[in-house]
Amino acid sequence: MVNNNALTSHVLRRLTFGIHPTRLAQFDGWAPAEVIEQLLAEPALEPVAPELGSDDDYSQLPEWWLRVMSRADAGVHERMVWFWHTLVTSGLSKVNPALMYRQHKVLREHALGNFRDLLQAMAVDAAMLYWLDGSGSTADEPNENFAREVMELFALGRESDVYVEADVRAGAKAFSGWWIDGDNSDEVRFDPDSALTSSVDFLGTTVRTTEDAINTICDQPQCARHIAGKLAHFLSGSQPSEERLSELAAVFADSGLQIKSLVEAIVRDVGFLEQRNNRPRSSVEWVISLRHLFDIEIDGYYLDGLGQTPFDPPNVAGWPGDNRWLSAGNDLTKAQIATDHASDTATLDEEDPIGDVLARAGLFEVSDATIAVLTDAIGAVDSRRELSTLLHALVACSPEFSLA
Amino acid sequence: MPACVSRRELLKWASAGAGAAAVGGATWMVGRSDADHPSLDLGSAGTTPAGTAAPRTAQVEPAPIAAVSNLSQRLLVVIEMGGGNDGMSTLVPYGMSGYYDLRQRTAVSETDVLALDGQVGLHGKLTNIHRRGAAVLQGVGSPKPDGSHFEMMARWWSGDPLNSRSFDTGFLGRLADAIGDPAAAAVAVSVGTSSHPALLSRKVGTLAIPNADAIGYVVGAADEDPLRQAFQRGFAAFGDRNARNAAGGFEDLLREVRAQTVQFAGALGTFGEEGDGGYPDSSFGQGLRLAAQLLDVDLGVRIVHVPMSEDFDTHDDHSGRYPALMEELDTSLEAFFVDLEARGLRDRVLVMTTSEFGRTARDNASAGLDHGTASVAMLMGPVNAGLYGQHPLLTDLDENNDLIATLGFDQYYATVADGWFGVPAGDVLNGSPEPLAGIFTTA
Numbered sequence: 001m002v003n004n005n006a007l008t009s010h011v012l013r014r015l016t017f018g019i020h021p022t023r024l025a026q027f028d029g030w031a032p033a034e035v036i037e038q039l040l041a042e043p044a045l046e047p048v049a050p051e052l053g054s055d056d057d058y059s060q061l062p063e064w065w066l067r068v069m070s071r072a073d074a075g076v077h078e079r080m081v082w083f084w085h086t087l088v089t090s091g092l093s094k095v096n097p098a099l100m101y102r103q104h105k106v107l108r109e110h111a112l113g114n115f116r117d118l119l120q121a122m123a124v125d126a127a128m129l130y131w132l133d134g135s136g137s138t139a140d141e142p143n144e145n146f147a148r149e150v151m152e153l154f155a156l157g158r159e160s161d162v163y164v165e166a167d168v169r170a171g172a173k174a175f176s177g178w179w180i181d182g183d184n185s186d187e188v189r190f191d192p193d194s195a196l197t198s199s200v201d202f203l204g205t206t207v208r209t210t211e212d213a214i215n216t217i218c219d220q221p222q223c224a225r226h227i228a229g230k231l232a233h234f235l236s237g238s239q240p241s242e243e244r245l246s247e248l249a250a251v252f253a254d255s256g257l258q259i260k261s262l263v264e265a266i267v268r269d270v271g272f273l274e275q276r277n278n279r280p281r282s283s284v285e286w287v288i289s290l291r292h293l294f295d296i297e298i299d300g301y302y303l304d305g306l307g308q309t310p311f312d313p314p315n316v317a318g319w320p321g322d323n324r325w326l327s328a329g330n331d332l333t334k335a336q337i338a339t340d341h342a343s344d345t346a347t348l349d350e351e352d353p354i355g356d357v358l359a360r361a362g363l364f365e366v367s368d369a370t371i372a373v374l375t376d377a378i379g380a381v382d383s384r385r386e387l388s389t390l391l392h393a394l395v396a397c398s399p400e401f402s403l404a
Numbered sequence: 405m406p407a408c409v410s411r412r413e414l415l416k417w418a419s420a421g422a423g424a425a426a427v428g429g430a431t432w433m434v435g436r437s438d439a440d441h442p443s444l445d446l447g448s449a450g451t452t453p454a455g456t457a458a459p460r461t462a463q464v465e466p467a468p469i470a471a472v473s474n475l476s477q478r479l480l481v482v483i484e485m486g487g488g489n490d491g492m493s494t495l496v497p498y499g500m501s502g503y504y505d506l507r508q509r510t511a512v513s514e515t516d517v518l519a520l521d522g523q524v525g526l527h528g529k530l531t532n533i534h535r536r537g538a539a540v541l542q543g544v545g546s547p548k549p550d551g552s553h554f555e556m557m558a559r560w561w562s563g564d565p566l567n568s569r570s571f572d573t574g575f576l577g578r579l580a581d582a583i584g585d586p587a588a589a590a591v592a593v594s595v596g597t598s599s600h601p602a603l604l605s606r607k608v609g610t611l612a613i614p615n616a617d618a619i620g621y622v623v624g625a626a627d628e629d630p631l632r633q634a635f636q637r638g639f640a641a642f643g644d645r646n647a648r649n650a651a652g653g654f655e656d657l658l659r660e661v662r663a664q665t666v667q668f669a670g671a672l673g674t675f676g677e678e679g680d681g682g683y684p685d686s687s688f689g690q691g692l693r694l695a696a697q698l699l700d701v702d703l704g705v706r707i708v709h710v711p712m713s714e715d716f717d718t719h720d721d722h723s724g725r726y727p728a729l730m731e732e733l734d735t736s737l738e739a740f741f742v743d744l745e746a747r748g749l750r751d752r753v754l755v756m757t758t759s760e761f762g763r764t765a766r767d768n769a770s771a772g773l774d775h776g777t778a779s780v781a782m783l784m785g786p787v788n789a790g791l792y793g794q795h796p797l798l799t800d801l802d803e804n805n806d807l808i809a810t811l812g813f814d815q816y817y818a819t820v821a822d823g824w825f826g827v828p829a830g831d832v833l834n835g836s837p838e839p840l841a842g843i844f845t846t847a
Binding site: 093094132133135136137138140141142143144145148152153158165168194277278279280283305306307308314315316317319320323324325326327328329330331332333335336339367369370372373374376377380381386389390393394397398399400402403 | 486487552554555590596599600601612613614615617618621630632637638639644653654657658659661664665715717719720770772774775804
């Protein structure tokens, strides 16, 4: 029989960013299904905007979001903003912080709304127009970048065979005509003269405008399937079976691509609670979890060493996932972060220091091997303070703490 | 059929123009002059004699470095130019007909080219590479190209130009398996924060690390610091291979990574060197510095993979962005070669470049270049500098109006596997792609 705490912990790891201590207290004694419903019902955060406008914007913006994601009341909506940022992404390597924040607000608006609206808005978002070179693209000599990636990565997937190279070229024409008015607050403008004036064949139908093309993409049955697969993987940790994927895609399509409906279908499924510890924590998840465990601010720049600074994905595919987080470099960096921050942690229960620190970490299913390592550590230092430092640092570097 | 230029003719060209005497020079000779491996495609030959192009002069480097003859001492550094490097900007076909028609907005001016012959030359920012000399392979790509970054990266990483999906390891991982010591902490290392698919291996250890700064956190605590000692003991114990959980899955993978990390850190020991080592303070420059350090200590590392974080995906403003990319490559590599010299490794280290694809033959309205097909690849170190393979014709494009590859990238890989490491191509690649001959120097 699985400990109820383990299930609550699992739900918090997947529907929020980690185990915030006040959440564990709040849900003490709740059934997991009640925790799920509570989190689904909670409103979106409305955080105070970041203070941008200085030379520090490139670090301030990621720091700002990390603080928001670390809040006790960060929940499903915040989680979904993060999901969309990892999938329909843009990044600071090419786009300035002000426009990245503008895009962030688009994702906040649609994170649990309708996917079609989200994609329509992102197609003409200034950051996206810079990131994938839509700005200035003309129908005569279109830039293909956005047309390719919106199908390959964002909405349809490469394996689907739904589109061919000719669709990339045709789509690029339909997406042309947009430009960014640098003299007027980077407003997005449309220039009919450089846009498509007659229809082109695209995905088996004809389209002329950006709106047509996005609608056509969203109308493909593969679109619901692609998003359902990505989100199921994100929330439950593994790719669903073909049968399950078809069910989820049907739910999503029948709802008219309502994101909330898809989230509910994934997390209310009985299998959701069984898919515990089946993927590594991403670096953002690991660092936020450590902030909760150590009850301390951890500078965002450490995330650079762990390869996942929010707003700064390595490329248009977002961050590499799952076992690619398991690298010697990340392991070393985790040791560094844990060592540098563990000394100010709370004093542990004298009777059961190991149980105490594991509970704070939200770890209720811990292997004997890990318990043995922690037990060995107890006699190694003299003071209670040092013992707390040691156990916190070791739990942070345990295999279990690196699992989501 | 394309003609082929012999070394003699090339030298004649080079000496024909005043001030251009050093261009072909001792450094830039055509690698092969036999008919099996035509080294230069003249195409329809609207040729511009090199002498009239007023190319920049370059110093003549002494004779090429002779490769160490003991194959087990040979090392490899792989530079990945992510995003798709435009081969026609690295090796500019300024003398080939069609170039300035295709590249109306993004052409490299003839006066900015470091000429190699009357047809092609290196980008003007590659002054050090030009001076030292490189083996430049032309028309490298796949016979069935694809426009997706991720598809083509997967092919390059796995070593399969046709994507028959027959490999669950990476090309560099298989190469490491073939040449490495299974007892070594790592045979191949990728400089980066996430583990790299190209390095997936079966027998030997491979790992990813962005820098060595944090090694002191996991090994080497002082006796008078029992807290840190206890942390390091526990940190290592999580990776104890005997205490492996039978549960499998990611927890076991994490323990395995821990075991590797600790073994690697222990082998490296106190490793840090102060300062920038004379390298640019960029992630690529410092990545090459780490590569030199890893290859210099006796750890069993044979291959270091250094991805450039710079973005080669120049869909817009290509001409504004590209020179900085080449300058980064050139200055960082120059520091690397100077460093190798000081470490006595020049005869042991081969540098190769990779990129998932080249860019469109024709530029777009944003003065950029979209996803294309064939590109160039460079081999540097103990090589016979010069041009290898044929440049794709610019007047005979494929059905999408892109370059037709003249050399499969598996042949490029085969050249490194067989020619540099003595590993038969068939051991690490599909079929047995034929290595190019004559590239590597001998003692």
